[in-house]
Amino acid sequence: MEEGENPSTDYFVMPFLREGNTTPVRRFFSQIPSEEQLDGATLIFVRYIPAKWKTLVESCRDRMAAVYFFMDDDLFDWRAFAAMPLRYQLKLFRLSWSHRKWLQSIDARLLVSTPYLQRKYADWQPQLLPPRPLAERESSPMLTLFYHGSASHGGDLRWLRPVIAEVLERNERLAFEVIGDSAVNKLFKGLPRVQVLHPMKWPSYRALISRPGRSIGLAPLVDSRFNRARSHTKFFDITAAGAVGVYAEGPVYGGIVAHEKNGLLLPMERQAWVDGILRLVADEPLRERLLEGARACL
Structure with missing residues (x-):
């Protein structure tokens, strides 16, 4: 126990x-x-x-x-x-x-x-009881799924939480990384394999995403007045991190993301995101192809 x-x-x-x-x-x-x-x-x-x-x-x-x-x-x-x-x-x-x-x-x-x-x-x-090394995982290596947003993304994070809960439950290869304060930590408390990073200044963030280790980046957008004014810079952040993106359908990302060409462009329906994320996890050649397409857009 x-x-x-x-x-x-x-x-x-x-x-x-x-x-x-x-x-x-x-x-x-x-x-x-x-x-x-x-x-x-x-x-x-x-x-x-x-x-x-x-x-x-x-x-x-x-x-x-x-x-x-x-x-x-x-x-x-x-x-x-x-x-x-x-x-x-x-x-x-x-x-x-x-x-x-x-x-x-x-x-x-x-x-x-x-x-x-x-x-x-x-x-x-x-x-x-002497300590022993951790048992090696018999499964494939872990993949990191991430969402990097600021305090202005509270609605997107709340929308995303059930998606993250389901994909972590269905695939133990996945870990989730998110940036946020104590409220974000509380939101994701209780889910396995979640790491909450403290908010950071832009130079520190650029250094963070330049380090390897992230596989799938998320960019949901709940329909709100504030979100309608956003740009598609998360496409650049996710690609710079060496990851493939899952993006919300609509004018913000629709102008740069071509579905299944340089990312996944999905409606804001939770089951569609769960299925899309798990598909990317299971298909490494697809991830490589989409990342190549995204880098060609930079």
């Missing part, structure tokens, strides 16, 4: 389970199983213990095979994190530190990441 995908699980816990020839089921805070699903199960809490999971374990501990708690920081000594930001201190107090006695009362076993923690909590007879 983990708060979300995290390095603690990937570097320590998953290798430990793989070496034990088990097939783990990863669950997050909100993915609470039934009591029946825990019959005979071994449960590992990774760093944190939410209240609902604690109540569940209390109700069926006698039917479970074992309970473990893994920590890769000193979560049971207040002095170790007293200098941390107050909000982080409170999180550790609520989800970790305050549950030490409870863990011992249910005969939970302790897993730790370092010899230091193993020595410090020797009375608990903890098991040391």
Whole structure:
């Protein structure tokens, strides 16, 4: 059980389970199983213990095979994190530190990441889990999908959010990069493989897109008075990034983008964008051909 995908699980816990020839089921805070699903199960809490999971374990501990708690920081000594930001201190107090006695009362076993923690909590007879390299992906390399807009693009971002949610769910090869403030971070919170970059000055942005690594750029345009006055400069940004663009149909991009010649020109219909993005992901020769056509327009 983990708060979300995290390095603690990937570097320590998953290798430990793989070496034990088990097939783990990863669950997050909100993915609470039934009591029946825990019959005979071994449960590992990774760093944190939410209240609902604690109540569940209390109700069926006698039917479970074992309970473990893994920590890769000193979560049971207040002095170790007293200098941390107050909000982080409170999180550790609520989800970790305050549950030490409870863990011992249910005969939970302790897993730790370092010899230091193993020595410090020797009375608990903890098991040391050394870190292991991340397992190599068996699938194709990741592709970065991106939308680079300013604060004036709030409507476009809100329109785009369900599109991004669906394509990330349907294809694990995709990661999404977006520029924005805390509101943008909140908008995309909860989606996997999303990176929110801080807004930046123009010279920094030019340096950003000159670095390789982006595959598909997005340029949606919700119909609004403000958007009607825009130009097609995002075509230049996306092409300069070495990426293929998906553009909104209409006069802004219609004057420079020829559908399936130097990009995809699509109506502002979410399913059309989902299908178009996934088509580009699956068809590398198409991406190369469209990028060549876009560069010819520069």
